[in-house]
Each structure stands twice: as structure tokens, then as C-alpha cells.
Amino acid sequence: MKLYATLERVLKSESNYHTNLLDNQGDLMLNKIHDLVDKTDENLIGLFLENQELREKFFFKIKDVYVFKTNDFKFYLDENKIDNSYTQYENRIGLTANGKFLKDNSDVVLDFPYKDCVLEGGQSTVEGTDTYFEYDEKDQHYIEKQAKRKEIFFNQVLAKDEIDRLLEPKAFANIKKYTANGEENLSSFERYENGTIKDNLIIKGNNLLALHSLKKEFVGKIKLIYIDPPYNTGNDSFAYNDSFNHSIWLTFMRNRLITSLELLTEDGIIFVQCDDNEQAYLKILLDEIYKRENFLSCIAYRKTDNQANIGNIARVKEYILLYSKSKTITLNKIPLTDKAIKEYRYSDENGKFRRAILLHKTRGTNNYEIITPSGTKLNGPWMVNEKKFEELRNSNGIYWTSGGDEQPYGKIYLENSKGQIPSDWIDKEYGTNQQAAIALEKLLGYRAFDFSKSVPLLKHLIRIGANKNDIILDFHAGSGSTAHAVLELNEEDGGDRKFIMIEQMDYAQNITSNRILKVIENNVKGSFVYLELAKNNQTAIEHIQGCKSYEELVGYFEEMCDKYFLHYNVKVKEFREVICKEENFKKLSLDKQKEMFIKMLDLNQLYVNVSDMEDSRYALSVADIALTKDFYQI
Structure with a gap:
């Protein structure tokens, strides 16, 4: 050194x-x-x-x-x-185009350090910090300390081999199928006639690697993506609090958004929910990846009723950025709201509802005289020409207002209405985050989150962008609100939409999957397959936990170095030649020594590649290997 x-x-x-x-x-x-x-x-x-x-x-x-x-x-x-990556950019974030800053060019892209790198990106607090141990002479034992994490970036040129291996399809483990009857045996995945997997999927594991694992099976087949990623507020699960925090977040998002674009159908769309912390930069990043001409809307959503006196202005809204993959896109109209239905306030002699549209306009070219039923003469200009007006009058297609201001309206019947176009403002009629958390608590029987995404909101978004047989992807699944919304919507309209959820936090099974199972048990038709990306280091962890002595533990260190990936900041030579031989280290309890060994393993990025899964050192079950092969059709 x-x-x-x-x-x-x-x-x-x-x-x-x-x-x-x-x-x-x-x-x-x-x-x-x-x-x-x-x-x-x-x-x-x-x-x-x-x-x-x-x-x-x-x-x-x-x-x-x-x-x-x-x-x-x-x-x-x-x-x-x-760090085996590099960047061509200086330590700053700026709006640039072709290497020139905004003032020099009108074509704007988002330029930031690490832009050309791949960030695998863990999100948990554990993965967001580096843990190390330092001996305290006063207390005479090792004290666990934490430092802000310095993320590993894989550069797309210099570290191409590392990237290729990092993004290879991963093997799956702990594969289970759940129906209304509980856990069932799974021998193979259900498939459509074209060979695409038909099962609903909940995948636990790093979402970047899971997205790349989906590519072989689902490229060009996902109709709608909704994500609610970490907002980079400093208080959420994006725990990279160093001077490049903003750039790291953008890199984190960019890697995943690029892959998401590949998965969408040509007429597919993506909703990305965010708040003020990164909305402006995220918009430009999406403009670059999805193309500015494919931007459809920035929807404002009232997330809370609580207008707390915090800061200068109460923050009650979030944003939902909406992009299409291409111009070949047609959004669906949404069902009429109660407010809209009330506008169909006139009924004919058969009690059918109709909406009245005023035919009289203050500007136009259709100037002619109209005689009302009472004999009053009205002058134009009118919305429709004289021929069309006579057709409407002869077919009883006109409603006349009564009183002194007699005016003609055209009739539109409710049963002929195909709904209404969605608005870019969503008020609390679709529920708030607090209401969603309460509903989730009622379903699970305990408080899982203080805030959650509203199921009515997600059903609204799915209605806009997906049809009854489409596949919906959420790779920041959280508590599983998107999957919940898909199942309820299918129940309401007889649809057969499918969901793919990806969640890398530990609650993927006990909250996300458990929630969807409870929805199914509550007489909502559906089933799903739960599967995890198979971790390489899990074998090492189990071996460490099984060690019976300090000597056995230290003897295993060389095998850890040879077979498994250590955390990048582990000083192997120093640990091998100095720390392991210190009397103070030897005096630690065996449990504490095991804990330190486990923390030397890289828990952020280590999963088993499909190409390696039959290697006995990974100890994957025969069933998991067979189902992984079935998943990839190999």
C-alpha cells in the first residue's frame, strides 16, 4: 500500500x-x-x-x-x-448538447457524471452505506461504524466484460405458485399461444438485473409500465448521500428506463411518479430516452389532504410523467364520473339520458334564421349549418330550453357515449396516500406503510393505457398496489390483464406477495408465481453461520476470496495478514466474528447467472434449475 x-x-x-x-x-x-x-x-x-x-x-x-x-x-x-469506471464529464451537473452547455445550443439533453456507466444500485439502508469495524482501546472491543457508500460504476466501454456478465439472465430460486387455495406445486409456467409466459409474476431481487432477465421473454410485449421509484429526498430508500447523490440517482434511473423502453410494445406507455425533488431533471432524462415528441402529459395528483404547516408552501401534490414508446398510440377514454353523468341531465319521453350541447355560437359562418317552437326568431351564426340543423330537428335531435332565453341544444345519449378523455389533474376522488395506507392496513391486519399508492388511482391509470388482455409491469413494486389494481380491475370488467412486479427490498414476500394472496383469498379471481433471483453469496453466508470455531471461520476466508464476491472496500491482504491474527479480534465472540465475515460479502450485486446455475457450488435445487430453464425456454 x-x-x-x-x-x-x-x-x-x-x-x-x-x-x-x-x-x-x-x-x-x-x-x-x-x-x-x-x-x-x-x-x-x-x-x-x-x-x-x-x-x-x-x-x-x-x-x-x-x-x-x-x-x-x-x-x-x-x-x-x-472504482473500475470512469467518466468523460467534469464534477458537475449541467444541461448540455453535444458537449456544449445550454447557452451554446438549443437542443437540450441531460449531462451528468457517470452518465455512461451502469449502476446496479441497491436501495436498502444497509446497501446504502459501508460498514467497517474499528478497535476501541478504551472499551477494548471492536465498534461497528458506517460510512457513506461510494458506489461501484461499470463503464460501458472499459468494463464491458463486467457489464456483460452483470446483465446476463439470472437463475431463479424459491419459486412458488399461489392461488386462492394457497401454495401449489409448479411444474412449468403457463404460456399464451405465442409462447409468452401467462402467469402473473412477483420477482424479488435487484430490479436492474431482473429487468434484463425479463428481456428474452418479454421484449416488445409489455403494454403499460407504472413505477413509483425512490424520489431522492434524502429520507427515502435511495441512501446515497454523497456529493454525487444527484448524479447517482439519475444514473440509477437512466439504466432502468433504457431497459424499460425495450420491453414495451410499439404502442406501449410508461407512467413515472415523482415529486419536486427530481421532476424537472427526470422530465429531461425521459425526453432523451423516450424522445421528447413522445411526451404525452405531466399529470398532477393530489396525494394528501393534510396541508400541514411545514415549510413555506404545503406540498400536497406529486407528478406522474406519461410517455409513449412511439407515435402509434391511442389512449382509452375513462368511464364517466358521477359529475359527468349529472351533465346528462335531460331525459326524453322514454327516460333515456342525454347531454345537451349548445348549437348557438357567437362566432362562425353559418348565418341563418331559426324559428323556435314558440315562434321566436333567432339569428346566427350557428355551430352547425342549416342542413344539419334541419336533420336534427326532424329526428327529434334538438332540445329547446324554456323561458325567455329559448335556445336549441343537440341531444347526446348516455348509452352512446364512449366515456371521456382523462385530465392532467387528479384530485382526491381517486384516493390519497394516507387512505391507501389505511386500506392496506385493513387488508393485512397491521400497519405496513405510513404511505402507499392508491389502488383507485392505479386502476384509473391502467384504464387509460391498457386493454383487457395486456401485460402491466411495475419494477418498483413496493407494497404491490399495481398488482392489486390489476386484479380488481379484471374483476370489475372481466379482463384478463397480467402483472409483473419486481421488488428488491426484503418485504417482497411478507408484504407484497402476502397482500396479493389476501386479495385473491377475498374472492378476487387470480393467481401468481413468486420467484427470487438466486443469490451467489447465500451459500457463503450459510457456511459462515454453520462454522463451529474461530479456526474454522478463518480457514474459510480463502474460499470466500476464491469463490465469492467480496464487498469492494474489503482490504483482503490486511485482513488476512493482520486483523485475523490480532488477539483483540480473536477475543470477539464467535457470533460477532461471523457477523463481520458476512458483512465482508457484497450483498448488492451478487446473483447466479443462468450459465452458471448448474455449478454445484451454488447449491440450486433441481426444481429451481428446471423451472429456470422453463422460464427461459432452454
Whole structure:
């Protein structure tokens, strides 16, 4: 580590030579160093050349000329657990077009650090921080501490092999089918005539990897996507609180939105719910991925009745951004509301309802005289021409107002109405978040969330964009409101819509799946298959938990290094040669030692690829392997 200390000292001491290499926390921006090395930046290479230790390590001499060993230098950074990604962008977020800032160009895209990287992105609090242990001399034991996580990014050029492997289809485990009768045996997935899986699916696991695992089966087959992602408020599950928090969130969203676009049908649409924290940037990001011309609406939704006196302005709304995949899109009209039905306030002699549309207008070209039933003469201009007016009068298609202001109206019958177009303002008639949480508590029997998404709201959105036999995807499934809405809507209109839910938090089974099972048990027709992305490190965790002694645990460390992925900040050499041999470490209880070993495993990104699933070290069951093959039809 002496060489790295030298390198770090040189870079930090000279960090302002022509461009700042430090982030807001004083740490080196290693992605930027990668970028400058690739550009053979003469200032940076000059710094290395001036230091004897670095010169001997990273240069070779040809006659009187020193040549920088670029690949050796980058390999050294990677081998020392340094972030193996880079970015061409400076440490800032700005609106740019073709490398120029907004003031220089009218075509706007969103440019941000890490934009060209892949962020696997865990969301739980555990995954959002780094855990380490430090010995406290005063208390004479190791104290667990946490630091803000520095996320691993996979660059799409330099780390292509890592990306290809990261995004390979994953094996599934713990596969179960649930119906109104409870858990049932599953021998194969149900399929439509075209071969597409017909089962409703709830998938537990990292949603980026799950989305890529769906591609082979569902590319171009999803009609509607609804997501309610973390809003990056600082208090939600997006727990990356460093100087690149905003950029990380955008990268997180970009990776998933790009894949979602592939899954949609040509006439498919996506709803993305958000609030003021990222709405403006998210809009531009969606403009870039889904194309600005495919933007349909920014719907405002009143999320709460609680106008609490917090801050300067009460925040009672959220946004739902609506995009289509292409121009070949037709949105559905929605059923008439009670308010709209009341507008059909006139009835004929048979009691049929009709809506009256005023034919008289203050502007137009249809100027002619009309004689009312009472003999009053009315002058135009009129909404319809004289021929059309006579057709309506002869067919009893006109309603005449009474009184001194006699006017003609055209009749529209309720049974002929195909509904009304949806509005970009949704008030509380579709429920608030608080009401949704109360309804969920009533269903589950306990308070699962303080806020949840309203089932009536989601039914409204599904009516707008999906037909009775379409597939609906939600890859931020949360408590399962979208699946709940699909089942209830099918019950109401006889539809056969299918849902695919993805949730990576631990409550995917005990809340999300349990909720949908209870909906089905409450006489709502449906069933679903629950499946998890098979984790590689689970085998290591079980082995650690089964160790009977300190010696057995330490003896397993080499196998952990060889077979499994460790957390990227684990100092393997130091742990192997120093910490394991310290008396203070040996004095810890075996349970505490096991806990420390488990936390050295990377819990964020490690799942079993389909290509590896039959390897015995992953210990997947015969049934799970068979069903995984059936899922991918291999």
C-alpha cells in the first residue's frame, strides 16, 4: 500500500494544477483520473514522471525518453479495489448538447457524471452505506461504524466484460405458485399461444438485473409500465448521500428506463411518479430516452389532504410523467364520473339520458334564421349549418330550453357515449396516500406503510393505457398496489390483464406477495408465481453461520476470496495478514466474528447467472434449475 499512498499524496498535493481532482469531501475522483490517463493528459503524466517511485513503477525508458505504461497504471488502480469506471464529464451537473452547455445550443439533453456507466444500485439502508469495524482501546472491543457508500460504476466501454456478465439472465430460486387455495406445486409456467409466459409474476431481487432477465421473454410485449421509484429526498430508500447523490440517482434511473423502453410494445406507455425533488431533471432524462415528441402529459395528483404547516408552501401534490414508446398510440377514454353523468341531465319521453350541447355560437359562418317552437326568431351564426340543423330537428335531435332565453341544444345519449378523455389533474376522488395506507392496513391486519399508492388511482391509470388482455409491469413494486389494481380491475370488467412486479427490498414476500394472496383469498379471481433471483453469496453466508470455531471461520476466508464476491472496500491482504491474527479480534465472540465475515460479502450485486446455475457450488435445487430453464425456454 506504500505505492498507493505515494500516488494519493502526489495527486492530492497537486490537485489544482489545472483541474480539480478532488470531490466535495476531499476524496480523489478516480473516474476522472481514468479519463485523464486515457487522454494522455500531459500535466497528469508529468506529475507521475517527477516522482521517482512512480516513475520506476509506471514508466519504461527508451534511450532518453520515458514512456508511460498506461495499461499497467489502470490495472494497478483496478487491482487495488479502485472504482473500475470512469467518466468523460467534469464534477458537475449541467444541461448540455453535444458537449456544449445550454447557452451554446438549443437542443437540450441531460449531462451528468457517470452518465455512461451502469449502476446496479441497491436501495436498502444497509446497501446504502459501508460498514467497517474499528478497535476501541478504551472499551477494548471492536465498534461497528458506517460510512457513506461510494458506489461501484461499470463503464460501458472499459468494463464491458463486467457489464456483460452483470446483465446476463439470472437463475431463479424459491419459486412458488399461489392461488386462492394457497401454495401449489409448479411444474412449468403457463404460456399464451405465442409462447409468452401467462402467469402473473412477483420477482424479488435487484430490479436492474431482473429487468434484463425479463428481456428474452418479454421484449416488445409489455403494454403499460407504472413505477413509483425512490424520489431522492434524502429520507427515502435511495441512501446515497454523497456529493454525487444527484448524479447517482439519475444514473440509477437512466439504466432502468433504457431497459424499460425495450420491453414495451410499439404502442406501449410508461407512467413515472415523482415529486419536486427530481421532476424537472427526470422530465429531461425521459425526453432523451423516450424522445421528447413522445411526451404525452405531466399529470398532477393530489396525494394528501393534510396541508400541514411545514415549510413555506404545503406540498400536497406529486407528478406522474406519461410517455409513449412511439407515435402509434391511442389512449382509452375513462368511464364517466358521477359529475359527468349529472351533465346528462335531460331525459326524453322514454327516460333515456342525454347531454345537451349548445348549437348557438357567437362566432362562425353559418348565418341563418331559426324559428323556435314558440315562434321566436333567432339569428346566427350557428355551430352547425342549416342542413344539419334541419336533420336534427326532424329526428327529434334538438332540445329547446324554456323561458325567455329559448335556445336549441343537440341531444347526446348516455348509452352512446364512449366515456371521456382523462385530465392532467387528479384530485382526491381517486384516493390519497394516507387512505391507501389505511386500506392496506385493513387488508393485512397491521400497519405496513405510513404511505402507499392508491389502488383507485392505479386502476384509473391502467384504464387509460391498457386493454383487457395486456401485460402491466411495475419494477418498483413496493407494497404491490399495481398488482392489486390489476386484479380488481379484471374483476370489475372481466379482463384478463397480467402483472409483473419486481421488488428488491426484503418485504417482497411478507408484504407484497402476502397482500396479493389476501386479495385473491377475498374472492378476487387470480393467481401468481413468486420467484427470487438466486443469490451467489447465500451459500457463503450459510457456511459462515454453520462454522463451529474461530479456526474454522478463518480457514474459510480463502474460499470466500476464491469463490465469492467480496464487498469492494474489503482490504483482503490486511485482513488476512493482520486483523485475523490480532488477539483483540480473536477475543470477539464467535457470533460477532461471523457477523463481520458476512458483512465482508457484497450483498448488492451478487446473483447466479443462468450459465452458471448448474455449478454445484451454488447449491440450486433441481426444481429451481428446471423451472429456470422453463422460464427461459432452454
